[in-house]
Amino acid sequence: MYVDIGAALGTVAEPGIDEAELEALDERVAEAHERIAAGRDDDEFGYAALNLPERTDADAIREAVEPVSDAEYVLTVGIGGSALGAKTITAALAEDPERHVVLDNVDPEHVERTLSDLPLSETAINVVSKSGTTAETLANFLVVRDVYEYRDVDWTERTVVTTGESGPLRELADEEDLPTLPVPDGVPGRFSALSSVGLVPPAILGVDVEELLAGGADAADGLGPSLFETPAYAYGAVAYALEERGAAVNAFMPYAERLEVFAEWFAQLWAESLGKDGRGQTPARALGATDQHSQLQLYRAGPRDKVVTVVRPRERADVPVPDAGHESLSYLAGTDLGELLDAEYDATVASLSAAERPAIEVEIDSLDARSLGELLYATEAACVLVGELAGVETFTQPAVEWGKRAARGLLSGEDTEETRTVAERPSYPISDGD
Numbered sequence: 001m002y003v004d005i006g007a008a009l010g011t012v013a014e015p016g017i018d019e020a021e022l023e024a025l026d027e028r029v030a031e032a033h034e035r036i037a038a039g040r041d042d043d044e045f046g047y048a049a050l051n052l053p054e055r056t057d058a059d060a061i062r063e064a065v066e067p068v069s070d071a072e073y074v075l076t077v078g079i080g081g082s083a084l085g086a087k088t089i090t091a092a093l094a095e096d097p098e099r100h101v102v103l104d105n106v107d108p109e110h111v112e113r114t115l116s117d118l119p120l121s122e123t124a125i126n127v128v129s130k131s132g133t134t135a136e137t138l139a140n141f142l143v144v145r146d147v148y149e150y151r152d153v154d155w156t157e158r159t160v161v162t163t164g165e166s167g168p169l170r171e172l173a174d175e176e177d178l179p180t181l182p183v184p185d186g187v188p189g190r191f192s193a194l195s196s197v198g199l200v201p202p203a204i205l206g207v208d209v210e211e212l213l214a215g216g217a218d219a220a221d222g223l224g225p226s227l228f229e230t231p232a233y234a235y236g237a238v239a240y241a242l243e244e245r246g247a248a249v250n251a252f253m254p255y256a257e258r259l260e261v262f263a264e265w266f267a268q269l270w271a272e273s274l275g276k277d278g279r280g281q282t283p284a285r286a287l288g289a290t291d292q293h294s295q296l297q298l299y300r301a302g303p304r305d306k307v308v309t310v311v312r313p314r315e316r317a318d319v320p321v322p323d324a325g326h327e328s329l330s331y332l333a334g335t336d337l338g339e340l341l342d343a344e345y346d347a348t349v350a351s352l353s354a355a356e357r358p359a360i361e362v363e364i365d366s367l368d369a370r371s372l373g374e375l376l377y378a379t380e381a382a383c384v385l386v387g388e389l390a391g392v393e394t395f396t397q398p399a400v401e402w403g404k405r406a407a408r409g410l411l412s413g414e415d416t417e418e419t420r421t422v423a424e425r426p427s428y429p430i431s432d433g434d
């Protein structure tokens with residue numbers, strides 16, 4: 001992975017970071033790196049995520065998916081960190097990403113439509129929940145099972161479960177003797193893409209999971225004590241420094257359709273890990289070049305509270321633009337779509353710099369398994385570094401857990417602190433008088 005922080009320097013951007021300040025920050029990066037390395041050595045909660053590339057057993061995943069390896073579709077039932085990793089990987093790498101269907105939300109119309117469109121006898125079910133208690137996942141799984149039974153398709157032969165050692169999902173899996181994979185110890189869901197949590201659908205859909213893990217291992221080997229020699233830390237350190245100087249928003253803008261879901265994954269990672277103690281950058285999702293024609297206006301001319309992260313592969317497919325023989329289109333003659341997209345990327349960074357707005361450039365060699373593994377890992381390492389520099393509890397998510405408890409309490413009718421708060425929530429209704 002390559003990171004270019006030139007467009008985030010104080011000489012060209014406001015907010016920006018001066019080179020002298022970077023030197024001082026590098027000392028803090030060295031300390032944070034030591035903390036991260038110690039956490040990895042002891043497999044401490046959270047830090048253990050950065051050991052996944054070496055720990056994940058690709059053979060065990062292949063063995064567990066063997067019974068469903070000829071499935072035409074994979075239906076993932078999971079939410080948040082239990083869905084986004086797999087969705088990101090298949091969107092980027094599967095030959096036909098449409099073959100991976102994700103039921104994360106419980107919008108009844110969406111669930112009904114999704115299931116009615118799927119050929120169930122050719123669809124493997126991948127149920128994932130670290131806690132095994134998440135209401136959306138359990139409810140969707142029960143609905144899915146019921147629909148399979150109604151259509152007379154044996155779901156027990158087509159299901160793989162990834163969950164912890166106990167909990168309702170584990171009980172459901174044991175009852176039916178379903179093949180199960182463990183969630184890795186000490187790894188929060190949003191950091192678990194490079195484990196069984198994220199790798200079951202890619203394995204079924206023919207993605208080279210060994211190469212993904214090898215890419216993660218490359219990035220792990222590259223972590224060193226200086227931001228000047230570690231692109232992942234350079235990204236994290238500069239994002240942190242810019243937040244300190246007012247960049248409350250991090251607009252994550254890949255210039256590759258196949259990385260659009262990566263921005264969704266990034267949003268969970270950044271928000272849930274770093275949104276604590278009154279701080280944390282708000283992740284915004286954008287796609288280049290599409291959002292150049294909408295959001296870029298705000299990024300260049302709105303409040304100076306943003307940094308834009310642009311991401312691109314260095315290699316692209318060749319799709320030449322045909323020469324139409326029109327004078328007015330001569331600038332397109334002899335080019336190809338990749339060249340155009342790269343020109344748009346360069347133009348966006350330059351356009352932000354011209355308005356003194358910060359950007360950070362991230363590049364990978366190409367959109368293959370190795371580079372994606374590297375990008376996933378490096379982004380996680382960057383996030384852990386920001387957490388260290390900001391002094392927040394990167395690996396917990398108490399605010400999200402509150403909502404989960406409240407929803408469960410409401411459904412069961414329990415009287416808890418959360419359900420009382422829901423009952424007393426502020427209300428000031430306005431209607432149109434009808």
Ligand SMILES: O=P(O)(O)OC[C@H]1O[C@H](O)[C@H](O)[C@@H](O)[C@@H]1O
Pocket residue numbers: 079080081082128129130131132133134137188189190272397400401
């Ligand atoms: O994997 P599960 O236990 O079902 O949790 C799914 C998701 O639930 C919550 O929203 C957590 O905050 C997420 O981090 C987690 O990924």
